[in-house]
Amino acid sequence: MGIRSVVRALFTVGKGVTAGMDVELVEREAGPDPLALFDRWFRDAREAGLYLPEAMTLATATPGAAPSARMVLLKSFGPDGFVFYTNYDSRKAAELDANPHAALVFHWATLHRQVRVTGSVERTTREESEAYFRTRPRGSRIAAWASNQSGILRDREEIERRFREKEAEFAGGDVPLPPFWGGYRLTPEAIEFWQGRVNRTHDRLVFMRGAGEWTVKRLSP
Ligand SMILES: Cc1cc2nc3c(=O)[nH]c(=O)nc-3n(C[C@H](O)[C@H](O)[C@H](O)COP(=O)(O)O)c2cc1C
Incomplete structure (x- = not known):
């Protein structure tokens, strides 16, 4: 069954896996490469027309583990x-x-799928950040200059004023990449794929990288 019909059926019945839409995740079909599997699932999420399939929760921690x-x-x-x-x-x-x-x-809710990734993080190169920044709409590029992200604002007016100031500063010209803005790349050490199944007997396959090779284990739901 194609992913579109699965999504249509899940929307129709509302409860998805409890109503017979039992999509499985088995080792044979998952294959040895978690990035290839992620690519397939991400494509499924896009083709299913989900809103912002690229949205993900990013968890970080302080050195004190908060x-x-x-x-x-x-x-x-x-x-x-x-x-x-x-x-x-x-x-x-x-x-x-x-x-x-x-x-x-x-979390791709209507597909009953979750993917969890853990790993180490480093900044992308300036060139990579620049190449991406150029693809952003002008308003988003100006906003990157205007926002001291996570800093405290006195009121709403402050960010609107800063946006107007930056708009005026760059009027008629290019909006370059701010020195305080760019990417991070998370290199995965483990990737877990979760597929919702009937009666909460969900499939969980976790791929772990050791010495450059991926190994896969099935976890209890
Ligand atoms: C769907 C969605 C997507 C977001 N994407 C980004 C993003 O790509 N980069 C970003 O810096 N903040 C993004 N944000 C805002 C962040 O959730 C967050 O408010 C902001 O980055 C400040 O987080 P921090 O104070 O923990 O650094 C997004 C928010 C939502 C709801």
Whole structure:
């Protein structure tokens, strides 16, 4: 059954897996490469027409192990890792710079799928951040300059004023990449795929990287 019919059926019945839409995740079909499997699932989520399939929770922690989490957007992925962009002065950036380990969670609710990724994080190169920044709409590029992300604002007017100031500053010209803005790449050490199944007998396959090779284990739901 194609992913579109699965989604249509899940919307129709509302309860999905409890109503007979039992999509499985088996080792044979998952294959040996979790990035290839992620690519297939991500494509399924896009083809299903889900809103922001690239939205993911990013969890970070301070060196003292106090966690924090927020949504960010996945902008690219491949064998080297998962890339997102942000402000390098933000809270998440401070935590990542001090403790370069993070976790990502994707939830594609109507497909009854979750993907969890953990690994180490490093900044993308300036060239990579620049190439991505150029693809952003002008308003988003100006906003990147205007926002001291995670800093305290006196009121709403302050950010609107800062936006207007930056708009005027760059009027008629290019909006370059701010020095305090760019990407992070999370290199995965473990990737878990969760597929909802009937009676909560869900499938969970976790891939772990050791000495460059991926091994896979099935976890109890
Ligand atoms: C769906 C969604 C996508 C978001 N994507 C990003 C993003 O790609 N980069 C970013 O810096 N903030 C993004 N945000 C805002 C963050 O969730 C967060 O408010 C901001 O980055 C500040 O987080 P921090 O104070 O923990 O650093 C997004 C929010 C939502 C709801």
